[in-house]
Amino acid sequence: MSTADGQHEFDEAGVDMDNLTEQDLLLLAELDVLFDKVDPVPADLVERVQFAIALEDLDVEVARWERAEELAGVRGAGPNTVTFTVEDLTIMVSFAPAGAGYRFDGWLVPGGPHTVEVRVAGHSSTTAEADEGGRFAVDDVPKGTTQLVVHLANGTGSRPRTIVTPTLML
Known part of the structure; x- marks a missing residue:
């Protein structure tokens, strides 16, 4: 996604969100679920x-x-x-x-x-x-x-x- 002035938008990890494919987004979502299961943030x-x-x-x-x-x-x-x-x-x-x-x-x-x-x-x-x-x-x-x-x-x-x-x- 580009900003109003045509610049690319980056997330907090420095990933250019404009260049991600649908498969990239699916993979990132699966990794998010995996990390939540194997290394969750402690509840306390x-x-x-x-x-x-x-x-x-x-x-x-x-x-x-x-x-x-x-x-x-x-x-x-x-x-x-x-x-x-x-x-x-x-x-x-x-x-x-x-x-x-x-x-x-x-x-x-x-x-x-x-x-x-x-x-x-x-x-x-x-x-x-x-x-x-x-x-x-x-x-x-x-x-x-x-x-x-x-x-x-x-x-x-x-x-x-x-x-x-x-x-x-x-």
Whole structure:
């Protein structure tokens, strides 16, 4: 299809729509159906994206994955450990199946009396206080899209900081 000024119209993939035959269009329609069947958009994608960005305090630092030991086994029977880091903080958390959900045992390095919030989509947040050594534990974490938010204790003269991890699918 050409525009009013005679220019060719291209779709978002850069395909010249004027040069497609009826067979091309049928093939593209079949490919669309095939991709919808073999690799559909996750039904909860919008919810997961909204969960990941719905933080009350948008002034957060995002931690990065450092090590994920056997994360493929999250749904398995054994404990799993994942490590996240930002410039001056390491967050290590082990999680093991417990009842209908998980138990989290974690450590913050350097330690201190920081607040750790566990967010799970569709559930209320649970908080735990880390001890001076940085250890914290949270029982009864439900299954689902999960994220840790660490509210660092405010040292003298420094501004409060909040660290958020990437989401985990438990």
